[in-house]
Amino acid sequence: MRWVRFTAGGRTAYGILEGERIAEVAGDPFRGYTPTATVHALAAVKLEVPVVPPTFYCCGLNYADHIYQMAAKIGREAKLPAKPDVGYRANNALIAHDEAVVIPADASPLVQYEGELVVVIGKRAKHLTPETAFACVLGYTIGNDVSERTWQKSDATLWRAKNADTFKPMGPWIETDLDLDAAQTIVRVNGRETTRFRTNNMIFGIADYLVAITRYMTLYPGDIVWMGTDGLPPNIAAGDTVEVEIIGIGTLRNPFVTERRA
Amino acid sequence: MRWVRFTAGGRTAYGILEGERIAEVAGDPFRGYTPTATVHALAAVKLEVPVVPPTFYCCGLNYADHIYQMAAKIGREAKLPAKPDVGYRANNALIAHDEAVVIPADASPLVQYEGELVVVIGKRAKHLTPETAFACVLGYTIGNDVSERTWQKSDATLWRAKNADTFKPMGPWIETDLDLDAAQTIVRVNGRETTRFRTNNMIFGIADYLVAITRYMTLYPGDIVWMGTDGLPPNIAAGDTVEVEIIGIGTLRNPFVTERRA
Numbered sequence: 196m197r198w199v200r201f202t203a204g205g206r207t208a209y210g211i212l213e214g215e216r217i218a219e220v221a222g223d224p225f226r227g228y229t230p231t232a233t234v235h236a237l238a239a240v241k242l243e244v245p246v247v248p249p250t251f252y253c254c255g256l257n258y259a260d261h262i263y264q265m266a267a268k269i270g271r272e273a274k275l276p277a278k279p280d281v282g283y284r285a286n287n288a289l290i291a292h293d294e295a296v297v298i299p300a301d302a303s304p305l306v307q308y309e310g311e312l313v314v315v316i317g318k319r320a321k322h323l324t325p326e327t328a329f330a331c332v333l334g335y336t337i338g339n340d341v342s343e344r345t346w347q348k349s350d351a352t353l354w355r356a357k358n359a360d361t362f363k364p365m366g367p368w369i370e371t372d373l374d375l376d377a378a379q380t381i382v383r384v385n386g387r388e389t390t391r392f393r394t395n396n397m398i399f400g401i402a403d404y405l406v407a408i409t410r411y412m413t414l415y416p417g418d419i420v421w422m423g424t425d426g427l428p429p430n431i432a433a434g435d436t437v438e439v440e441i442i443g444i445g446t447l448r449n450p451f452v453t454e455r456r457a
Numbered sequence: 458m459r460w461v462r463f464t465a466g467g468r469t470a471y472g473i474l475e476g477e478r479i480a481e482v483a484g485d486p487f488r489g490y491t492p493t494a495t496v497h498a499l500a501a502v503k504l505e506v507p508v509v510p511p512t513f514y515c516c517g518l519n520y521a522d523h524i525y526q527m528a529a530k531i532g533r534e535a536k537l538p539a540k541p542d543v544g545y546r547a548n549n550a551l552i553a554h555d556e557a558v559v560i561p562a563d564a565s566p567l568v569q570y571e572g573e574l575v576v577v578i579g580k581r582a583k584h585l586t587p588e589t590a591f592a593c594v595l596g597y598t599i600g601n602d603v604s605e606r607t608w609q610k611s612d613a614t615l616w617r618a619k620n621a622d623t624f625k626p627m628g629p630w631i632e633t634d635l636d637l638d639a640a641q642t643i644v645r646v647n648g649r650e651t652t653r654f655r656t657n658n659m660i661f662g663i664a665d666y667l668v669a670i671t672r673y674m675t676l677y678p679g680d681i682v683w684m685g686t687d688g689l690p691p692n693i694a695a696g697d698t699v700e701v702e703i704i705g706i707g708t709l710r711n712p713f714v715t716e717r718r719a
Contacts, residue, residue: 247511249509249548249549250547250548250549255613255614276613278612280612280613280614280616281614281616282613282614282616283545283546283547283614283616283620284545285512285545285674286511286512287511287512287674287675287676287677288674299672299673321622322718350540350542351517351538351542351544352517352542352543352544352545354542354543354544354545354670354673354674355672355673355674358545358673358674359673359674360583360673360674360675408616410561410617411561411616411617411620411621411622412547412549412550412616412617412620412621412622413549413622414549415549456584
C-alpha cells in the first residue's frame with residue numbers, strides 16, 4: 196500500500212495511491228483513518244512531505260563503501276562504526292518531491308546528494324527486540340541527505356552542512372510493502388546514473404537501529420529514521436536535477452537552484 | 458506575561474498565569490488566541506511542557522567557565538568556540554516541571570544537570586539581523602540539559618547521552634518579559650545551591666545565534682533554542698531533586714529516579 200500526503204484545492208490530506216489515482220481518507224495512517232468518496236488524479240495534486248516527524252533520526256555512516264571511499268578521498272584512515280549511534284536532522288530542511296533544493300548563497304561547490312532509505316514509524320515503541328522491531332514500522336520512503344562538505348568539515352556540528360532549509364527532500368510517498376533484500380538505491384543526475392547500491396547492504400540493519408534507539412528512547416508514530424547512504428557522490432550545481440530511486444518504492448526527484456539574496 | 462500549558466479535567470490548554478491563577482485561552486500564543494471565562498488555580502492543574510517544538514535547537518559550549526572547568530577536569534586544553542554552531546536535541550526527551558527524570562538502568566553514575574535559558578520562538582523568521590533578532594522571540598523558559606558523561610564521551614553523537622527519554626525537563630512556563638542582564642541561573646540539589654551564574658554571560662548571545670541560524674534556516678513559531686550552561690555540575694543520583702531557577706522566570710524542579718526493567 197502507498198500512502199501519499201498531498202494538497203488539492205487548498206487542503207492537505209492523506210490518501211492511498213492506487214495506480215495513478217489517490218483515494219482520499221479522513222484522518223491519517225498514524226492515528227487512524229476512514230475512507231472517503233473523494234478520488235484525485237495523482238497528476239492533479241501537489242505532493243507534500245509524507246510526514247513531518249516529531250523526531251527526525253538519521254544513521255550517519257552505515258555503508259562500508261561510503262566510509263572507505265570518503266576516507267580515501269580525504270586521505271584519512273577508514274573507520275567503521277562499532278555500534279549503531281543514531282543522530283538527528285531538522286524539520287525546517289524537509290521539502291517534498293519536485294520542490295527545489297536551494298543552495299545557500301555562500302555555499303561552496305561541494306554540495307552533494309546522499310540517497311537514503313527512510314523508515315517511517317507507525318506505532319509507539321520502547322524496548323524493542325530483534326524479533327519485535329519491525330512491528331512498529333509503518334513503511335518506507337526515500338530521502339536525499341543533501342550535504343555541504345566544507346561546512347561538514349569546518350563546523351562543530353552538522354547544523355548548516357546538512358540542515359539548511361530545503362536540504363532534506365523526502366518522498367514521494369510511503370510504501371508499506373517493501374522487499375528490503377531486493378531493493379536497490381539508484382541515483383541519477385540529469386537522467387544519468389551516478390550511484391547504485393543494494394539498499395539493505397547496511398553495516399547495522401534497521402532492526403539493529405530500532406533496538407538500539409528504543410533501549411533509551413520512545414519512538415512515536417510519525418518519527419522517521421534515515422538509514423544512511425553508500426558510494427561517493429559527485430558535486431551538484433544549480434540547474435541540476437537529482438533523482439533518487441529505490442526499487443519497490445518509487446523515485447524522489449528534486450531540481451537544485453541557487454539562493455537569491457536581495 | 459507568563460504563558461502556561463496545562464492539563465485540567467483531561468484537557469490540555471494554554472493560559473495566562475496571573476499570580477496563582479490561570480486564565481485559560483482558546484488557541485495558543487503561536488497561532489493566535491482569544492480569552493475564555495475559565496479560570497484555574499495553578500495548584501489544581503498539571504503543568505505540561507510549555508511547547509513541543511517543530512525543531513529543538515541547542516547551543517553546545519556557550520559559557521567560558523564551563524569550558525575551562527570541563528577541560529581541566531578531563532585534562533584537555535580548553536578551546537572556546539570560534540563561532541555559534543548550533544546543535545539539536547530530541548522531543549522524545551522532553552518532560553514537564555515536577556515530572557521525574559528516569560535514569561536508564563545501564564547509565565553510569567556520571568549523570569549531571571545543566572541549567573539553561575531557553576528561548577521560545579514566536580514568529581517565523583529568516584535572515585534576521587542583530588537589530589531585528591529579538592522580534593521573533595515570544596519569551597523564555599528554563600531547561601535542564603541532563604547528560605550522561607560516559608556516553609557523551611564514548612558515542613559518535615549525543616543521542617543517548619543527552620536525549621534519553623526524560624533527559625530534557627523544560628518549564629515551568631514561558632515568561633515574555635525578562636531582563637536578560639539582571640537574570641541569574643541558580644541550581645539547587647535537594648535544596649542546596651550548587652551552581653550560580655549570570656544567565657546572559659554567554660560567549661555568543663541570543664542575537665548572535667538567531668542571526669547565525671536564520672542565515673540558513675527558517676525559524677518557526679514554537680521552535681526552541683537552549684542557550685547552554687556554565688559551571689561544573691556534580692553527579693545526580695536517584696532520590697535527588699534538582700531545581701533550576703532563573704531569576705525573572707521561575708523554578709523548574711524535577712526528581713530523579715532509576716529505570717525499573719522487567
